[in-house]
Amino acid sequence: MAMKTKATRTATDPTNKRPTRQRTHDRLTISLPLTVAAQLRADVKAAGSPSVSAYVKETLEQRARERTFRDLLDEMFRENPMTGEEREWADSILDR
Secondary structure (H helix, E strand, O other): OOOOOOOOOOEEOOOOOOEEOOOOOOOOOOOOOHHHHHHHHHHHHHHOOOOHHHHHHHHHHHHHHHHHHHHHHHHHHHHOOOOHHHHHHHHHHOOO
């Protein structure tokens, strides 16, 4: 009795024709001033992040979400600008 095997789908590396797995990550190398690198490592430790890569990924994703939210607010206020009274109230709440 023949055993059935599950077919797997792989790409082929055109340079050496070996099967390869699809990449999900890209490795980047960056240069930072020593003081910035030290602060980054301290921030990673303080946040309890497992690695610098994980911390940077989380930080960039958060920044993208904030930028998207800011863009939404900017659009909303372009369409419906705040009155002077509303701005004063918002500034008082934000301690400006």
